[in-house]
Amino acid sequence: MDEISALAKRRGFIFQSSEIYGGIGGFFDYGPLGAILKRNVKNAWWREMVELRDDVVAFDSAIIMHPSTWIASGHVAAFHDKMVDCKNCKHRFRADHLPSLEKCPDCGMRETLTEPRDFNLMMQTSIGPMEDSASRTYLRPETAQGIFVNFKNIYQSARKKPPFGIAQIGKSFRNEITPGNFTFRTREFEQAELEYFVPNDGKDLACYEEWVAARKKWYSDYGVREERLRFYELQPEERPHYAKAGTDVEYLFPWGWGELESIAHRGTYDLDAHMALSGKDLTYFDEATKTKYTPILIESSAGMDRTTLTMLVDAYQVEAITDAESGKESSRTVLRFHPKIAPIQAGVFPLARNKPELVERARAIERGLRPHARTLYDEGNVGQLYRRQDEIGTPFCIMIDYQTLDDGSVTVRHRDSMLQDRVDAAQLREFLGERI
Numbered sequence: 001m002d003e004i005s006a007l008a009k010r011r012g013f014i015f016q017s018s019e020i021y022g023g024i025g026g027f028f029d030y031g032p033l034g035a036i037l038k039r040n041v042k043n044a045w046w047r048e049m050v051e052l053r054d055d056v057v058a059f060d061s062a063i064i065m066h067p068s069t070w071i072a073s074g075h076v077a078a079f080h081d082k083m084v085d086c087k088n089c090k091h092r093f094r095a096d097h098l099p100s101l102e103k104c105p106d107c108g109m110r111e112t113l114t115e116p117r118d119f120n121l122m123m124q125t126s127i128g129p130m131e132d133s134a135s136r137t138y139l140r141p142e143t144a145q146g147i148f149v150n151f152k153n154i155y156q157s158a159r160k161k162p163p164f165g166i167a168q169i170g171k172s173f174r175n176e177i178t179p180g181n182f183t184f185r186t187r188e189f190e191q192a193e194l195e196y197f198v199p200n201d202g203k204d205l206a207c208y209e210e211w212v213a214a215r216k217k218w219y220s221d222y223g224v225r226e227e228r229l230r231f232y233e234l235q236p237e238e239r240p241h242y243a244k245a246g247t248d249v250e251y252l253f254p255w256g257w258g259e260l261e262s263i264a265h266r267g268t269y270d271l272d273a274h275m276a277l278s279g280k281d282l283t284y285f286d287e288a289t290k291t292k293y294t295p296i297l298i299e300s301s302a303g304m305d306r307t308t309l310t311m312l313v314d315a316y317q318v319e320a321i322t323d324a325e326s327g328k329e330s331s332r333t334v335l336r337f338h339p340k341i342a343p344i345q346a347g348v349f350p351l352a353r354n355k356p357e358l359v360e361r362a363r364a365i366e367r368g369l370r371p372h373a374r375t376l377y378d379e380g381n382v383g384q385l386y387r388r389q390d391e392i393g394t395p396f397c398i399m400i401d402y403q404t405l406d407d408g409s410v411t412v413r414h415r416d417s418m419l420q421d422r423v424d425a426a427q428l429r430e431f432l433g434e435r436i
């Protein structure tokens with residue numbers, strides 16, 4: 001993981017937030033390549049969950065909601081972790097993360113840990129000029145509640161009838177006691193949530209199974225290694241009382257299995273809770289049968305930062321290579337991103353930077369490809385150019401050489417096999433189109 005986070009910093013994927021001031025625990029910034037990578041992950045989710053379906057509508061709610069939202073959702077009363085403090089080194093831990101309450105894992109002192117105490121994970125803020133209890137509210141700890149409270153607005157305006165879903169991607173905040181494992185557990189993160197509402201007609205569990213299968217396919221389509229991914233089915237005692245079924249999607253990170261997403265059958269719990277506290281009707285009125293009912297909810301809630309980290313970890317490889325001519329052994333670091341996720345899909349270079357005719361041709365080819373793929377023009381030592389592109393996961397490198405000036409062909413180097421093809425420059429758009 002240290003190697004991956006060092007690469008992430010060196011190549012501009014992920015930086016510690018506010019680094020020049022010593023950083024701030026649990027917050028990260030995405031650099032030029034990381035910002036693209038994360039956007040690609042979010043777009044891949046959005047494409048599959050919203051754009052390619054006719055039964056899911058888009059949504060984008062405010063981060064700050066009426067404080068009653070969090071009373072109805074149960075977050076004010078129950079969104080707690082148990083924490084303990086070390087009286088000696090002042091470090092704070094999540095009680096369930098400690099092997100024992102005997103001895104502080106940081107300073108090693110015995111009997112310096114306090115009794116476990118409740119700690120609410122919601123981040124408080126206040127609205128307006130007066131900081132009193134009337135102005136207090138929270139930064140949302142999940143995006144889903146914005147969907148629930150708007151259920152009626154959405155189905156009426158979108159003219160949707162269950163079964164149908166509402167999807168949203170947005171920031172969430174949790175005052176995690178012990179953020180860590182790079183961007184795995186942070187205090188500010190992005191969630192992609194799908195809330196799928198179904199009639200109470202006995203097909204709800206089948207619908208839940210369909211969503212589990214759809215999510216499995218998504219991870220597989222984007223190349224996440226099967227052996228490092230598992231869909232863990234929650235046992236009844238591991239689920240909230242109202243949930244009929246639940247699956248955690250987990251990835252095998254260098255430190256062990258970690259949750260990426262949870263898929264759950266939540267019954268009518270969320271809509272019921274908001275109806276009870278607000279006194280407003282959030283049922284669905286079926287015009288055809290003239291009946292009113294509260295739809296059952298199937299939820300898929302995925303962390304986009306954790307998924308982005310998964311793509312980075314899953315793609316990372318250091319491999320030994322032998323130079324074909326000299327027989328010299330060396331190692332290369334490569335990120336084997338799926339071409340749809342890779343921040344740069346094709347790098348275009350002139351063989352020599354001091355030959356204006358090569359530079360001009362390379363720039364023109366890169367400009368021509370730009371509307372069709374994520375491209376980059378660079379110049380310099382060929383070995384270093386390839387090395388850099390391998391490290392940022394660019395699947396194709398296009399080299400413009402003297403032969404290009406003669407016959408219009410270019411060399412295309414494949415990231416994974418390092419094999420090279422000779423391709424007509426006029427065919428490049430098609431060549432890439434078939435592969436990205």
Ligand code: ATP
Nearest residue numbers: 176184185186189191259260261262301302303306
């Ligand atoms: P955990 O047990 O890891 O704290 P959770 O079960 O509380 O997670 P959910 O409330 O189910 O998580 O949230 C759905 C998804 O949101 C998680 O699967 C994860 O991908 C993401 N997520 C939750 N908390 C964090 C966090 N602190 N940092 C980054 N992503 C998070």
